[in-house]
Amino acid sequence: MKMNQYYNAISKLWDDVVEMNEGHKLVNVFQDRIEGIQ
Template identity: 55%
Template sequence: MQKIFLIDVNLPRFFSLWNTVEYIHQYDLGDEWSDTEIWKFAESENLTIITKDSDFSSRILLHNPPPKVIHIKVGNMKMKQFHEILNKLWPQVIELNKDFKLINVFSDRIEGVK
């Protein structure tokens, strides 16, 4: 199976939900990459960027995929709570990612932008 998702350096590297061959963490590519380098890599590999960085969600609004962006907007919280929220919402996020170029993930809802 090929890589589908690129996890930005600002998200946990070791997270069981993302511990499959479909996911690659930016740390494994080079944790010093600029946003532009990340964007270009994700674009060339047809990946979806998973991030907490609003720069990527702003950029996708002005472009067409690839890449797509999943913007996690849950704020600061304990890691346990972060895991619980994402584990609950992730199946729906993955489903929406098929049809939307931007998915905004909040602690209580998910929004898709075409």
Template identity: 50%
Template sequence: MWNSSKYIHQFDLGDEWTDSQIWKYAKENNLTIITKDSDFSSRILLHTPPPKVIHVKLGNMKMSPFYETLKNLWPEIIQLNQDYKLVNVFVDRIEGIM
């Protein structure tokens, strides 16, 4: 799912980058930020894309079920990401916010 040239991990850019640096980089490169951090979803509500934000809100979950859940939901997440600036991903639903 994320092991492709379509995705850049923040660690590859610099583990010491601040949220503002990540935001600026994503904006300049027309990227979507995928995060578990509510700071990015709060920020996008006050701005227009780019970047867009996918906020993963699955709670505490072991890695295997976490990846399996995202793998199953990923096609719908990507579809919503085309039309919405914020996509919130919950265990029981996915919601898009303009």
């Protein structure tokens, strides 16, 4: 993934990542999904 693609993906998902981080110990961000591990 090129840096501009990464930036665009993270920009769209960042609020969801922060919200998921509150209840999970680890949050993995993939191109097509977000995964939270407790």
